[in-house]
Each structure stands twice: as structure tokens, then as C-alpha cells.
Amino acid sequence: MRIDGTPISDRSVYFIAEAGVNHNGDLQTARRLIDAAVESGADAVKFQSYVAEELVASDAPKAEYQDEAVEEKSQLEMLREYELSRDEQRDLMSYCDEVGITFLSTPFDRESAAFLDECDVDAIKIGSGELNNYPLLETVAAMDRPAIVSTGMATMSEVVDAYEIFAEAGTDDQLVMLHCTSSYPASIEHVNLRSMRAMDDALPIPIGYSDHTQAVETPALAVAAGATVIEKHLTLDRSMEGPDHQASMEPDDLSESISLARTAAVARGRPDKRVTPPEEEIKFVARKGLYAREPVEAGQTFTRENVAIKRPARGLPPTEYETVLGSRAATTLERDDPITEFAVDSPESE
Structure with missing residues (x-):
């Protein structure tokens, strides 16, 4: 109208x-x-x-x-x-x-x-x-x-x-x-x-x-x-x-x-919830990702002791924390390396 x-x-x-x-x-x-x-x-x-x-x-x-x-x-x-x-x-x-x-x-x-x-x-x-x-x-x-x-x-x-x-x-x-x-x-x-x-x-x-x-x-x-x-x-x-x-x-x-x-x-504004353009940059800085808390060798199991949740939002998001625990490292990681999907192998079998 x-x-x-x-x-x-x-x-x-x-x-x-x-x-x-x-x-x-x-x-x-x-x-x-x-x-x-x-x-x-x-x-x-x-x-x-x-x-x-x-x-x-x-x-x-x-x-x-x-x-x-x-x-x-x-x-x-x-x-x-x-x-x-x-x-x-x-x-x-x-x-x-x-x-x-x-x-x-x-x-x-x-x-x-x-x-x-x-x-x-x-x-x-x-x-x-x-x-x-x-x-x-x-x-x-x-x-x-x-x-x-x-x-x-x-x-x-x-x-x-x-x-x-x-x-x-x-x-x-x-x-x-x-x-x-x-x-x-x-x-x-x-x-x-x-x-x-x-x-x-x-x-x-x-x-x-x-x-x-x-x-x-x-x-x-x-x-x-x-x-x-x-x-x-x-x-x-x-x-x-x-x-x-x-x-x-x-x-x-x-x-x-x-x-x-x-x-x-x-x-x-709009009748929905969305990320605004100015928030995109802040989102990367303010949100977190999964990181190696300490050096992790390839084949080593991810545990609560060696997986940290830190800023910025590199690697997998914290929503994947429980999924990563119990899985094995596909590559060797140094301290504060982000844990990406390529760094995670299949879950450890019983």
C-alpha cells in the first residue's frame, strides 16, 4: 500500500x-x-x-x-x-x-x-x-x-x-x-x-x-x-x-x-532474527572454537584435558565439543592450534 x-x-x-x-x-x-x-x-x-x-x-x-x-x-x-x-x-x-x-x-x-x-x-x-x-x-x-x-x-x-x-x-x-x-x-x-x-x-x-x-x-x-x-x-x-x-x-x-x-x-527493523553485517566481524572475534589445549599427537584421543574452548571462532564450534571428545586426532596439533573437521578422525572404537 x-x-x-x-x-x-x-x-x-x-x-x-x-x-x-x-x-x-x-x-x-x-x-x-x-x-x-x-x-x-x-x-x-x-x-x-x-x-x-x-x-x-x-x-x-x-x-x-x-x-x-x-x-x-x-x-x-x-x-x-x-x-x-x-x-x-x-x-x-x-x-x-x-x-x-x-x-x-x-x-x-x-x-x-x-x-x-x-x-x-x-x-x-x-x-x-x-x-x-x-x-x-x-x-x-x-x-x-x-x-x-x-x-x-x-x-x-x-x-x-x-x-x-x-x-x-x-x-x-x-x-x-x-x-x-x-x-x-x-x-x-x-x-x-x-x-x-x-x-x-x-x-x-x-x-x-x-x-x-x-x-x-x-x-x-x-x-x-x-x-x-x-x-x-x-x-x-x-x-x-x-x-x-x-x-x-x-x-x-x-x-x-x-x-x-x-x-x-x-x-x-525486521520481524526476524538475523546476523547484521556489522556483527559478522564481531562474531568471529567474540565467539569461540575448539583448540588444542596442549600438543596432541596424530592418533591421540581428544579428551577434556587436551581440548579447550577459546576465542576466536576458528576450527569447529563449541556445539561440537561433546562429539569431538573420544575421537582421535587425524593430524598432530600444537598448543592453540584450532581443531578443524580435518583434524578429527573417526570415534575410537571400543
């Missing part, structure tokens, strides 16, 4: 800086968030695509964290204020092209998803709250383009059911699902990164992580645990008014978080 030509695999990490609604409805602030994402080293910057009246009912309550951050507005009023018009979204897409970063967005309804599809975005991101919005998932699955789906607030059966929608559409080969803790900010004790292993065991697709903690290290920990895609909220200033700023990282912290995540991806 690829996003904007970048392969999504366990050899690397694709990092999404989520601007979300942290622009507070201001286009210039949104552009500054794009600049910050570029400077931080992110692969993509993500916004939200919605029509406020289609997203929430007029009397919809805010979550507690939203109410604390934006006290005097209803959820509808808040979302209406932060809504980006389609022209504004096109402007941000063009600006992303100009500065060299991938534009992504999360649609909250089928019409917004269709708009993003018409704009030929590199991928569609589905938020955790839409995991059981099957009409939206079916619309995105039918687009035959990369999709990234967050799974906060979900059970494994709900995750599998959402995956099946893409599988039935034949587009699960372009799907990434993200483990997520939908709490703003999320505490470390609720992150549960081992959920990614359960998702990886259950699903034949790449698994990632959407982070809502305030710790710069958490994305790197997730990468070490197997995440191939990371999403992390970005703000210009945590003290700004708005629902997501407190759960977001300021640019300097995001830059550090991305750097740590990329280091973790390199350190994670």
Missing part, C-alpha cells in the same frame, strides 16, 4: 500532523499549521471536512473537554465557527502542493467524502466516531483510494466489522486501521499499545496509532510496538481557545516526536 507514493510498511513510519480544527476557522492560521507540519518533518497534514448542520443536531451537547475549552457556545455553534468552506479547503490543498506536503482530511458525511474524492486527495481519513457509520464507510470503500480508519471507542468485533466493509468492496488492500484512545488528552495508562498486536493478529492490513497523549515519546513507543502510521494533533499554541489544543503538540514538540518516531522505525 502507498500514500502519495510512499510505501506503508513495517520498515518505516508515515507521520500525519493533524491540524484538525486547530485553525479555529481562520485560513491564515490553517496555512501556518501547514508550515509548522512541514518544518516538523511530517509526511502529511490533516484537516476536517464537514457541514456543521449535517454533523450535529441543534441541541447536541459538547463533550466535557470541549465544554471546558469553549464554554459559551453550543457544539453546533462551535463547529460552525470552525467549518472550512470548500473553497478554503481547495486553497489549503494548493498550498500543501506548493510547500511539498500531503493534504489529508477527515470527512464526516458522504457529501464531504465525495468532495474530497473529486479533489483527488491521496487518502481519506475516517475518524473514530464514524467507525459504525456504515453508509460513510461504504462510500469511502467504493472510492478505490487509500483509506485510514481510526478505531477509538471500539471493540475488536466492531473493528473487524468495519474492516469487512472494505474487504467486501475489494479495497482492503488500500486500508490502514489506527488504534486510538478517544480521550483528550489521553492518559498514558489508557493508551494500551498492545491493542495494536491484537489488531495485527486479526487483520491482514497495516496497523497504526492515532495519539492523543501529551507525551512526545508516545508515538515512538507505538512505532516500536508495530505502528506503521502515526497521527498526532498539531497546534500553534496550546493556550489558544478551541477543543483540541490541549491534546495537541506545539511545533517544537511535534518535531521532536517525529524524530523519535523515525528513530524507532529504524530501530524496529
Whole structure:
């Protein structure tokens, strides 16, 4: 699977800086968030695509964290204020092209998803709250383009059911699902990164992580645990008014978080155990072989008294120690000569 030509695999990490609604409805602030994402080293910057009246009912309550951050507005009023018009979204897409970063967005309804599809975005991101919005998932699955789906607030059966929608559409080969803790900010004790292993065991697709903690290290920990895609909220200033700023990282912290995540991806390596090229030289020096502890005449029996295990790894390996004992020397050996296979005759007969 690829996003904007970048392969999504366990050899690397694709990092999404989520601007979300942290622009507070201001286009210039949104552009500054794009600049910050570029400077931080992110692969993509993500916004939200919605029509406020289609997203929430007029009397919809805010979550507690939203109410604390934006006290005097209803959820509808808040979302209406932060809504980006389609022209504004096109402007941000063009600006992303100009500065060299991938534009992504999360649609909250089928019409917004269709708009993003018409704009030929590199991928569609589905938020955790839409995991059981099957009409939206079916619309995105039918687009035959990369999709990234967050799974906060979900059970494994709900995750599998959402995956099946893409599988039935034949587009699960372009799907990434993200483990997520939908709490703003999320505490470390609720992150549960081992959920990614359960998702990886259950699903034949790449698994990632959407982070809502305030710790710069958490994305790197997730990468070490197997995440191939990371999403992390970005703000210009945590003290700004708005629902997501407190759960977001300021640019300097995001830059550090991305750097740590990329280091973790390199350190994670391959899912096997092998000798690395730098280890080959050390292996010869550090491992041992069988040596003559004292002079051994041809025909003499090898015993514990005349066979030593020493560095470096010349001659037969220590795994052959018991096999060599009781055999006869095929040639004369001096002290510290390696005992090779050619120096060992057949075992001594009774």
C-alpha cells in the first residue's frame, strides 16, 4: 500500500500532523499549521471536512473537554465557527502542493467524502466516531483510494466489522486501521499499545496509532510496538481557545516526536532474527572454537584435558565439543592450534 507514493510498511513510519480544527476557522492560521507540519518533518497534514448542520443536531451537547475549552457556545455553534468552506479547503490543498506536503482530511458525511474524492486527495481519513457509520464507510470503500480508519471507542468485533466493509468492496488492500484512545488528552495508562498486536493478529492490513497523549515519546513507543502510521494533533499554541489544543503538540514538540518516531522505525527493523553485517566481524572475534589445549599427537584421543574452548571462532564450534571428545586426532596439533573437521578422525572404537 502507498500514500502519495510512499510505501506503508513495517520498515518505516508515515507521520500525519493533524491540524484538525486547530485553525479555529481562520485560513491564515490553517496555512501556518501547514508550515509548522512541514518544518516538523511530517509526511502529511490533516484537516476536517464537514457541514456543521449535517454533523450535529441543534441541541447536541459538547463533550466535557470541549465544554471546558469553549464554554459559551453550543457544539453546533462551535463547529460552525470552525467549518472550512470548500473553497478554503481547495486553497489549503494548493498550498500543501506548493510547500511539498500531503493534504489529508477527515470527512464526516458522504457529501464531504465525495468532495474530497473529486479533489483527488491521496487518502481519506475516517475518524473514530464514524467507525459504525456504515453508509460513510461504504462510500469511502467504493472510492478505490487509500483509506485510514481510526478505531477509538471500539471493540475488536466492531473493528473487524468495519474492516469487512472494505474487504467486501475489494479495497482492503488500500486500508490502514489506527488504534486510538478517544480521550483528550489521553492518559498514558489508557493508551494500551498492545491493542495494536491484537489488531495485527486479526487483520491482514497495516496497523497504526492515532495519539492523543501529551507525551512526545508516545508515538515512538507505538512505532516500536508495530505502528506503521502515526497521527498526532498539531497546534500553534496550546493556550489558544478551541477543543483540541490541549491534546495537541506545539511545533517544537511535534518535531521532536517525529524524530523519535523515525528513530524507532529504524530501530524496529525486521520481524526476524538475523546476523547484521556489522556483527559478522564481531562474531568471529567474540565467539569461540575448539583448540588444542596442549600438543596432541596424530592418533591421540581428544579428551577434556587436551581440548579447550577459546576465542576466536576458528576450527569447529563449541556445539561440537561433546562429539569431538573420544575421537582421535587425524593430524598432530600444537598448543592453540584450532581443531578443524580435518583434524578429527573417526570415534575410537571400543
